[in-house]
Amino acid sequence: MKTLVAGANGQIGKQLVQLLHNSDKHTVKAMVRKEEQAEAFKQEGIETVLADLEGSVEDIQHAASDCDAVVFTAGSGGSTGSDKTLLVDLDGAIKTIEAAQQADVKRFVMVSAFQANNRENWYEPLKAYYVAKHYADRALIDSELNYTIVRPGGLLNEAGTGHIQVAENMTEGGSIPREDVAKTVLACLDEENTYKKSFDLLSGDQTIEEALKGL
């Protein structure tokens, strides 16, 4: 299974690309915006493709053309302001969904945000960000793609534990290392029990495999 990672240069993206690259079952193509971002991947023998989430659907479609799955884990980041939230987290995500459909890719995993599905639970200072994630997720659900929407809690940079908890709707927030998010996304790709499902994700006490099977 060949997977295009949109947002390969991001903090989760980089880890996911490595995991896919090191897996026997997977092949990876890292999608990045700039040549200098591609360089580091190329040096490790990882296939890269240049495409801009602020560019055309056609460019992204071309990037996805020989892939079986797409993971969207791009984010404009906290420092760029809400203009980029609209252009990347919302429009960039939905263009990637459209591109996947046009490239006849069937599988799509979205890295979203904890409780992005529930307006009532949006953390006030990040509300605009949640709006963008919410409507990108909705567009994916309404598409014809075989989707999984992973909604992690507060992201940590510490090493992963390999232990998580998942649920279609969590009431209590929490956190999770980015490494465990990347590992969960990897496991989702071919775990049929995650097809057409959306779930919140936090650190927990089940293995990733157990947790996903219990969804």
Place this chain on the structure above:
Amino acid sequence: MKTLVAGANGQIGKQLVQLLHNSDKHTVKAMVRKEEQAEAFKQEGIETVLADLEGSVEDIQHAASDCDAVVFTAGSGGSTGSDKTLLVDLDGAIKTIEAAQQADVKRFVMVSAFQANNRENWYEPLKAYYVAKHYADRALIDSELNYTIVRPGGLLNEAGTGHIQVAENMTEGGSIPREDVAKTVLACLDEENTYKKSFDLLSGDQTIEEALKGL
């Protein structure tokens, strides 16, 4: 026909409320966020309701409950930044669409922006704004409401001429007085030829009635 105007305190909204108030065929309810905004309408005998587009769907649904139509002409304005674009122009609009459906209102007229349907034609400095309008319009098209989406060009404050041009897709931009946008929205409300249609709107040489019948 009783129409709820969401964004009644805006520049187009104020003119539309007056037109509806002065029409024999219409009744109007002006939806505003603050008590002081309601005061000016009340002094003229215009019904008002307080509801916040950043609040709950239920509040907007309550505002729309006894209405036959909803016009969305709210905008966060140029000075508030893209956070408000996400919260008002996107999420506020889609909450109003959901509220109209839940209140069993059938008719919905959206004031959008010229060529918001075509990503390629978005004016670069306002691209984030166009993203918000684009997905709000899409949500309306995908809803079960009997919609009309009016996409005016550059908005002018000068007096209207009563003469417009409309087309489902225009290639050349232009401008139009806000007064003529308000009059066009009024005319759309019960012009069956605009049902389930979206169109660009500029100043032109047809009367509003002729132009809408020719769509």
